[in-house]
Amino acid sequence: MKKYKRNQRIGALMKIFAEKPNYVFSYNYFSEIFNAAKSTISEDVSIVRELVSELNYGRIETISGAAGGAVFIPVMNMDEKNKILMELCQLFSHKNRILPGGFIYLTDIFNNPGIVTNIASVISSEFSDTKIDCIITVETKGIPVAILTGQKLNVPVAVIRRNNKVTEGATVSINYVSGSSNNIQTMSLSRRSLKENSRVLIIDDFMKGGGTCKGMADMMREFNAEVVGTAVVIETKVPEKKLVDNYLSLLVMDGINDKEGLIEIKPNNKLLK
Amino acid sequence: MKKYKRNQRIGALMKIFAEKPNYVFSYNYFSEIFNAAKSTISEDVSIVRELVSELNYGRIETISGAAGGAVFIPVMNMDEKNKILMELCQLFSHKNRILPGGFIYLTDIFNNPGIVTNIASVISSEFSDTKIDCIITVETKGIPVAILTGQKLNVPVAVIRRNNKVTEGATVSINYVSGSSNNIQTMSLSRRSLKENSRVLIIDDFMKGGGTCKGMADMMREFNAEVVGTAVVIETKVPEKKLVDNYLSLLVMDGINDKEGLIEIKPNNKLLK
Numbered sequence: 001m002k003k004y005k006r007n008q009r010i011g012a013l014m015k016i017f018a019e020k021p022n023y024v025f026s027y028n029y030f031s032e033i034f035n036a037a038k039s040t041i042s043e044d045v046s047i048v049r050e051l052v053s054e055l056n057y058g059r060i061e062t063i064s065g066a067a068g069g070a071v072f073i074p075v076m077n078m079d080e081k082n083k084i085l086m087e088l089c090q091l092f093s094h095k096n097r098i099l100p101g102g103f104i105y106l107t108d109i110f111n112n113p114g115i116v117t118n119i120a121s122v123i124s125s126e127f128s129d130t131k132i133d134c135i136i137t138v139e140t141k142g143i144p145v146a147i148l149t150g151q152k153l154n155v156p157v158a159v160i161r162r163n164n165k166v167t168e169g170a171t172v173s174i175n176y177v178s179g180s181s182n183n184i185q186t187m188s189l190s191r192r193s194l195k196e197n198s199r200v201l202i203i204d205d206f207m208k209g210g211g212t213c214k215g216m217a218d219m220m221r222e223f224n225a226e227v228v229g230t231a232v233v234i235e236t237k238v239p240e241k242k243l244v245d246n247y248l249s250l251l252v253m254d255g256i257n258d259k260e261g262l263i264e265i266k267p268n269n270k271l272l273k
Numbered sequence: 274m275k276k277y278k279r280n281q282r283i284g285a286l287m288k289i290f291a292e293k294p295n296y297v298f299s300y301n302y303f304s305e306i307f308n309a310a311k312s313t314i315s316e317d318v319s320i321v322r323e324l325v326s327e328l329n330y331g332r333i334e335t336i337s338g339a340a341g342g343a344v345f346i347p348v349m350n351m352d353e354k355n356k357i358l359m360e361l362c363q364l365f366s367h368k369n370r371i372l373p374g375g376f377i378y379l380t381d382i383f384n385n386p387g388i389v390t391n392i393a394s395v396i397s398s399e400f401s402d403t404k405i406d407c408i409i410t411v412e413t414k415g416i417p418v419a420i421l422t423g424q425k426l427n428v429p430v431a432v433i434r435r436n437n438k439v440t441e442g443a444t445v446s447i448n449y450v451s452g453s454s455n456n457i458q459t460m461s462l463s464r465r466s467l468k469e470n471s472r473v474l475i476i477d478d479f480m481k482g483g484g485t486c487k488g489m490a491d492m493m494r495e496f497n498a499e500v501v502g503t504a505v506v507i508e509t510k511v512p513e514k515k516l517v518d519n520y521l522s523l524l525v526m527d528g529i530n531d532k533e534g535l536i537e538i539k540p541n542n543k544l545l546k
Contacts, residue, residue, distance in 0.1 A: 008323075010280045011320075012330075014283075014288045015288070015291040015330065047280060054275070054277070106440070114427065147421065156386070166372070167377070190380055192380075192381060
């Protein structure tokens with residue numbers, strides 16, 4: 001069987017950790033892959049732990065004992081977070097995004113895996129110390145953010161639908177009032193998609209009045225789930241009072257100046273403290 | 274400024290490559306991060322290239338010259354592909370997935386980032402030599418597969434909607450005939466979401482008659498786009514003749530035995546040659 005050099009094992013370990021953050025790998029698993037003794041693997045993991053810390057990538061936690069293993073918990077440093085948020089502001093504020101009626105075209109951004117991976121990295125960093133069982137979102141534009149945050153946090157996602165589908169099995173449906181337009185809308189979630197008593201993180205792309213996030217929180221009560229966090233990519237500054245409390249937004253939109261074609265958007269200061 | 278040891282740089286390089294596959298990083302970028310001479314970086318990349326090759330992770334390609342750089346192209350080896358496909362078959366075939374009317378509940382699988390990352394790795398490996406500008410899918414269940422494949426291939430995604438939204442700007446809509454049910458349905462794609470003359474990869478979760486994929490291909494003509502590939506996660510064995518040719522499926526479903534509660538599903542043999 002093949003043997004590998006130390007720096008090959010270090011590189012491979014870092015690849016494995018980076019591709020599956022927040023996943024606990026056993027030392028046995030690494031021993032088999034690298035055809036190396038557990039003591040060797042243990043030294044390798046120490047080196048990786050040091051490099052992750054020195055390069056500000058987050059932290060490696062080790063679990064000792066017979067079922068011992070190691071997990072990579074990425075946590076973004078302030079400089080990187082700041083850089084990503086400023087890049088997002090630039091992207092979102094471009095004047096040719098303004099559509100008739102004061103709407104903003106954001107679909108390309110929310111469907112760009114590279115950009116959304118950055119968004120997901122910021123959100124997952126903020127919740128890296130929170131125990132989360134499942135991420136909840138509502139179709140359609142929030143799905144990529146939810147999926148890529150789920151990838152970073154190593155948790156499944158449940159997608160609330162706007163209408164019932166035969167392929168969802170038994171569903172729970174609720175009506176909710178859209179915060180901004182006062183319309184009554186319906187959302188449905190498959191019974192099978194969320195275990196009772198889960199700790200959930202609610203994710204959405206955009207928050208104006210907060211009605212959709214409140215609707216999702218109400219839905220969670222039907223599943224006896226506990227909402228341990230709510231994250232949105234953009235919130236509007238107005239109305240200042242939303243229908244939900246304790247949410248995290250990445251960016252705050254001051255307003256659209258339709259005449260001059262300006263979108264005023266800036267990072268949420270709370271994230272940069 | 275901080276200096277790093279070789280095995281720290283190797284680990285960090287592998288992390289950077291793994292988190293952004295198919296992205297060309299310049300040597301300058303690495304030089305700045307690691308505070309090291311280009312010649313040193315060049316040696317580091319050689320070591321990484323060798324380890325990627327020895328561990329069967331795919332390949333590192335280097336681009337020489339002033340604008341020199343390096344890119345990690347993950348290509349799955351046959352053993353790993355086989356393992357993932359067998360795991361997927363197990364997951365998909367579980368008898369408690371059968372819903373009334375012979376439908377199958379698959380939503381939890383398609384919203385699980387860990388599982389979909391594996392699916393995306395198989396698809397992106399198959400298309401690692403194809404030049405692709407954009408991935409196309411239709412809402413809702415195929416979105417995570419499209420986004421995570423886009424992440425692996427480093428290309429944007431365009432999501433076709435079932436109905437028009439004000440936030441999409443000008444859209445192109447077409448009617449298409451669902452292959453299995455013969456219903457006429459509508460799909461819309463935002464004009465802004467796809468550049469003219471793009472080379473696109475069509476992705477969907479499930480193919481029975483092939484009507485949806487054919488609809489997407491028809492839509493592509495409206496954008497002067499060239500369909501360079503079509504990938505679906507599951508196809509049904511019947512009907513054998515689909516409305517599209519030249520598609521790749523990961524799994525083939527033989528049928529559902531509703532009485533005995535069995536779902537017969539197996540890997541597409543073409544992938545394992």
